[in-house]
Structure formats: C-alpha cells, structure tokens
Amino acid sequence: MNKAFVRESDGDDDEELLSPSLKLPAGTRNYISPAGHQRQKDELEHLVKRERPHVVEVVAWAASNGDRSENGDYIYGKRRLREIDRRIRFLTKRLENAEVVDPLRQGDNDQIFFGARVTVADADGVENTYTIVGVDEMDVASGRISWISPLARALIKARAGDSVRFQSPLGVRELDIIEVVYETIT
DSSP states (O other), X not given: OOGGGSOOOOSTTGGGGSOGGGOOOTTOOEEEOHHHXXXXXXXXXXXXXXXXXXHHHHHHHXXXXXXXXXXXXXXXXXXXHHHHHHHHHXXXXXXXXXXXXXXXXXXXXXXXXXXXXXXXXXXXXXXXEEEEEOGGGOBGGGTEEETTSHHHHHHTTOBTTOEEEEEETTEEEEEEEEEEEEOOOO
C-alpha cells in the first residue's frame, strides 16, 4: 500500500505508550514540584524554539534535493520530527494538568504528604530515605518515589513514629517511619 494512504498516529495514544509507572490515575491532577515543573517548561521551550525548527530546516533542505524515497536525511528527519511533536504534545498535556506543590509550605508538619523526605526502617533495621515526588520526577535510584507508588500511598498521611504496611513486589512489607522532613526538591 502507498505510504500516502497509511494513517500515522495523531498522538491521541501518547498516554498508552507510557510505562505503567508514569500513567496518572484517571481523574487525578499531575502533582509536581516547582523544580520539576520548571524542567518540563524548559524542555518544552527548547523543543519548540530550538530543536523543532532545526529539524524542520534539515527536512526542508533534504526535500529540496529531489527523490525522497532514498533520502536518509529526509526519512530520519521526518521520523525525528514526529518524535519531537509527540513529546511536545505530551509535555503540553502534562503542564496543563500540573498542580505545582511546594514542599516548603508544609512547614514543621510531621505528617507525610507530597514532597516529604521520609526515612524508614525495615524489620532488620535497615534504613532508607525516600522523597515523594511527581510521576515525571521519580528516580528510584536517587530515592525519589512517585506519589502513586504503593510505598508512597502507604506513607501518605502517616507520621513519624508510625508503622506502615504495603504490598511490594516481594510481598507484604512493614516499615517504621523514623523521620519526616520537608525541603526544596531539586
């Protein structure tokens, strides 16, 4: 079939391409820290004002060279343009639904909410520290867990000194909350 008649994705399925850990629960806001919100805005601005115009230039130049069927610059440029447009749509939707939450507004609160840095200990006394962040900011290796993760959901509304139980991939676990701190998320 001629490629002119093959329908490309219009981007409505962008959310379906995400890994389950990045999908927001239906009807919820996209909670995000001020720093995470700024990073997304900066990335969107970079894509719209710098990267996309550059790729459009390359594609226009490649198209002017004639036969497009074997023109690598044209083919890969068009593919990159689709990737950029998909990312722009994704970031635009995320920013439209974003609710910026500043952890510093919690003050001396010992109850756990979005933005808290929580130190916990397991049954063996091993301590770990986690910061509850937005879906787009999570980085498990750095101890940043999404507010929709099972651990964060168990921790939310608990206080220092409480114990929480949650379902982990290894089964039900119990953790003791040692400390709750609110600070700027970078």
